[in-house]
Amino acid sequence: MKKRILITGISGQIGTNLAYNLIDKGFEIFGIDKRQNTWTNDLTTVHQDLSSRYDNFTDGLGCLDYGKVDLVIHLAANAKVHELVEYPTRALDNFMMTFNMIEYCRNNNIPIIYSSTREVYGDIQRYITNEADASFHTTESPYSASKISGEAFLYSYSKCYGLPYICYRFSNVYGRYDNDIERMERVIPLFYEKIKNGEPITIYGEDKVLDFTYVDDCVAGISSGVDKILTGEVQNKTFNLAHGSGNPLRTVADVFQEELGVKADLSFEPSRVGEVTHYVADISSAKKYLGYEPQTDLVNGLRKAAAWYASQSK
Ligand SMILES: NC(=O)c1ccc[n+]([C@@H]2O[C@H](COP(=O)([O-])OP(=O)(O)OC[C@H]3O[C@@H](n4cnc5c(N)ncnc54)[C@H](O)[C@@H]3O)[C@@H](O)[C@H]2O)c1
Incomplete structure (x- = not known):
């Protein structure tokens, strides 16, 4: 059963x-x-x-x-x-x-x-x-x-x-089914939408390094x-x-500018209260016990996400 x-x-x-x-x-x-x-x-x-x-x-x-x-x-x-x-x-x-x-x-x-x-x-x-x-x-x-x-x-x-x-x-999980940004603002689909629409983007924390999954x-x-x-x-x-590697938020804006062929209007502000600004996961336990092997790095993941967002707006 x-x-x-x-x-x-x-x-x-x-x-x-x-x-x-x-x-x-x-x-x-x-x-x-x-x-x-x-x-x-x-x-x-x-x-x-x-x-x-x-x-x-x-x-x-x-x-x-x-x-x-x-x-x-x-x-x-x-x-x-x-x-x-x-x-x-x-x-x-x-x-x-x-x-x-x-x-x-x-x-x-x-x-x-x-x-x-x-x-x-x-x-x-x-x-x-x-x-x-x-x-x-x-x-x-x-x-x-x-x-x-x-x-x-x-x-x-x-x-x-x-x-x-x-x-x-x-x-920081991103990809399919994350673009309902009216309900929940997530940085990756939000950046995609703003760059696509020619709207300015604020990056909170220029030196923030996070592990995007x-x-x-x-x-x-x-x-x-x-x-x-x-x-x-x-x-x-x-x-x-997580993926087990760190990337600045800036990379997200860079990859989407390239994918969309649009130059973004970027500005920087300090990180907001309560936010984590540096994190890279040690994923060795997940590898050992679950056979976990992440397949998609940030640049490739953002390209896949961009393709999915584009398919949704058709
Ligand atoms: N996505 C990420 O990057 C991330 C990172 C760290 C932890 N998490 C955790 O993983 C889980 C799933 O995340 P997600 O990104 O899919 O979030 P999400 O907001 O997309 O999904 C959470 C769901 O919970 C539902 N929910 C909220 N309050 C409820 C309530 N009172 N009764 C019934 N349903 C309720 C919401 O309607 C929503 O559909 C969450 O617990 C989140 O805290 C997510």
């Missing part, structure tokens, strides 16, 4: 890409999201706000019955760092969503995959960041606090109740974890999932 996987946040960028990958691999996928998917109606989705306070976790949250579930992949979150500096109650919502999902998993004996972030390392100005370097002492923003507290809850559930988990720390690499890393947590081969581990 097909394994049935619940993806929370399925209408988002990573959720949409991951759902297609797992359906192709033969899994039955159903999702929960509080909103409609921008790009497709193909993915079976229950519309529910996961940040409410629920009392019953037995078959689903509240009075809903999700049916048989073999694995939960918890992606739902308010995922924009700067937005959560302005509206910190959205960070509290992140925490409630995570609590609800791990309680649901505990009550129903379901393993969970949790989506954390490189923000848990803080802005430590250190290149090559190992999984052990995360610390609440370096928490830069309410978003980071919401993710680090989610991780703490996850680890405590594993210790106290034997809940099996994999935790991923993602970093092409979405297919990110999905391949999660997908491998899905196989391995279901067989029990890998459990209770935390992985950096």
Whole structure:
């Protein structure tokens, strides 16, 4: 019988890409999201706000019955760092969503995959960041606090109740299904749109160096974890999932200028409050335990992303 996987946040960028990958691999996928998917109606989705306070976790949250579930992949979150500096109650919502999902998993004996972030390392100005370097002492923003507290809850559930988990720390994922910039401003599709339309671009942090991850690499890393947590081969581990190399934001503008044949009007401002300005992931654990090998460097990833954005505006 097909394994049935619940993806929370399925209408988002990573959720949409991951759902297609797992359906192709033969899994039955159903999702929960509080909103409609921008790009497709193909993915079976229950519309529910996961940040409410629920009392019953037995078959689903509240009075809903999700049916048989073999694995939960918890992606739902308010995922924009700067937005959560302005509206910190959205960070509290992140925490409630995570609590609800791990309680649901505990009550129903379901393993969970949790989506954390490189923000848990803080802005430590250190290149090559190992999984052990995360610390609440370096928490830069309410978003980071919401993710680090989610991780703490996850680890405590594993210790106290034997809940099996994999935790991923993602970093600047870009590519297909990320261009709904009216809902969520992401730097890569935003730069593409602005350069295409001849609008000025502000780069916050000229010397910012980040680890950008092409979405297919990110999905391949999660997908491998899905196989391995279901067989029990890998459990209770935390992985950096990124490309493993650092690039300045400027590169994004340079590649899109070249792809679009347009000269951009660039200006520079200091990084904004709460932002991480230097990060390169140590991906050796993901390589060792998940066979993770990122395939797409930034320049090639941006070219693929540009081709996809162009196909969307036809
Ligand atoms: N994309 C990245 O670069 C990146 C980097 C680090 C961490 N992450 C984490 O990975 C996960 C997925 O990221 P993404 O880029 O796909 O984000 P996204 O915003 O595209 O998707 C998140 C989804 O969660 C849903 N959601 C938010 N609040 C909800 C609620 N109360 N109830 C139900 N659904 C709700 C949203 O509607 C959205 O569809 C998030 O947890 C994010 O914090 C992403």
